[in-house]
Amino acid sequence: MQVNNNLQPIFLDNHVLVLDKPAGLLTQDSGSGQKNLEDLAKAWLKQHFQRPGAVFLHAVHRIDRAACGLVLFARTSKALSRLNASLRAGQQQKVYRVRVEGKPALNEARLEDYLVHGRFRAKQAEAGQDRARLASLSYKLLANDSGQSLLEVHLETGRYHQIRAQLAAMGHPILGDRKYGSKHQWPGNGIALQHYQLGFLHPVRQEMVYVQSRMLI
Template identity: 45%
Template sequence: MNVKELVLYEDNHLLALNKPAGVLVQGDATGDVSLFQLAKAYLKEKYHKPGNVYLGLVHRLDRVTSGVVVLARTSKAASRLSKALREGQVEKFYLAVVHGTPPKRGRAEDFLRWDARKRKAYVSSSGKPATLEWLVLKSSSSQSLLLVKPLTGRKHQIRAQLAARGHPIVGDFKYGSRKKIAGGRGILLHAWHLYLPHPTKKETIFLEAPVPGHWPGIFSPPPGEFASKKFAFGKNLD
């Protein structure tokens, strides 16, 4: 995998990559090479670093999910980004292709419980609060493209909450889909847009990860399409 081709943004403080579906963000028991390891090797080679390369992991994506991943190149950047995430200063927008046709717009408020043995999230009164909003962007006879904005950061949140409403993400067998993804790995969930405060500059930066090439053509928006829809969250669409 050529990490250079995945770079969305890079400066002395940040490295943002477009993670392919099927690639781990961080190493696990499988021993598979992770995006984190590849990114460290990329920086070490590019900048001819003789020793260890610092890289901070401030957020994650599921292995089966594609899209924007931001890594911190300094400990100061890692600390400030982690604080921004905790304080809700980072806005994330996902694209998801789901089975069926949900309401034109919706808000899901649940409690999610994480089962570590099954590695799956369940809607449960004993869980932690989880909230997301969605807008339907396109629909076919059997599937819909959603723009999803999570307002909390629970494991498998988007996958579990949409599935609980009868609209599992296409390709997500763990949560009820029965359709394989043609020509690709993972599921049709993509971390598309991200806004975050730069850790040293007094500005907000915008990151966009192009949709993977194996997505169905009808659900592959060109750059910028639907972007204005993001500002409809919290407002009346009718």
Template identity: 40%
Template sequence: MSRREPASYPAVPILFEDNHVLGVTKPVNIPSQEDATGDPDMLTILKQDIKERYDKPGNVFLGLVHRLDRPVGGAMVFAKTSKAASRLSEAVRSRSFRKQYVAVVHGVPAKTSGRLVNMLYKDAKTNTVHVTSKGTDGAKEAILDYTVLQAAEGVSLVLIELHTGRPHQIRVQLSHAGHPLFGDQKYGSKVNKAGQQIALWSVLVGFPHPVTKEDISIRSMPPSVYPWSIFNMDQLGST
């Protein structure tokens, strides 16, 4: 499948950049890396952008450190050197790579804050994930902390600190807890309408800089559209 020309690539806001790291706001509905659709993906778009901005000949290196699901937007970090890629990947493995999200979920959780711990199994054939029991072959532990920030119109704004990076983790765990994400067709089809955009946003990525070791925090705010627009987002600035 042929790709669109670089001129038609969507603009990607840059949040942080130096010689080692590139932090951006990922637009919704763009894959983190190339997939079977052949649609423009973050790696391809950003490599082309770096090539043009710095007039670089040949291939541009850019390392994928973590992923966001295609319908999810927000803060995302890439490595501009192989050394940075290796050190940031180690930060992810050692859980010194901080990932914070905000979501709009259906209903109001009974507890204003808590921790969800589940065993998740991914069915590669259907690209779906479900909660299963311990001891299930191929299942992996998933851990997240959540805090309910606000509630209005039958939905809640929830801040999520992700401690593991399992596929579809936030979507599956919150749906299993009885609070599927607004707009999530895959894990909340009974309460969502076709065509709604999933309300999940990466608001913060934090990590030790791969060279200077300085603590870096890259932040991105959700767009001012429904359902985000029914909440006061000023509270997110203090997280």
């Protein structure tokens, strides 16, 4: 995906914007001044609607710089408040797709681990260890070929680097994820982790909206 002022919205109305983020691009400004999806989207909205002045836009969630896929933005402060509330209430449904090294022993399983948020990565820990938090997810095998597997992942908790850390701990790191033990490269200096599907409660219409990434991994 070429990131420029020709962004292709997955969903757009007066309250919400959903975009596909390519691997290697920050979701929001980190203070480093590097290119990020939120600023690119603001510039696109300003140009597309020919509006003077500042554009309000704020990401409701972030995905790792190395990952790709769906990012949900609020276009008004009221929408942001309501979307944040629905996120806290567990009303947003997220489905991920990943390509991992090898083939898991089980085609479907639920994983539970305790993780500690380190400086640059999540580390496995024991229950009761200082700062250790329970992380749980479920996965389903979609395909296996040439020593690689495509998995669908559903998060039950939202810990730092959770999918990356838990799959690596299982012995199946995500392709391209050198930080967690992968020996493979992935295009664009990214990893084969995609936020594939998203369901969210619309902040005004109060009905569920379902969207799907157009990217392929």
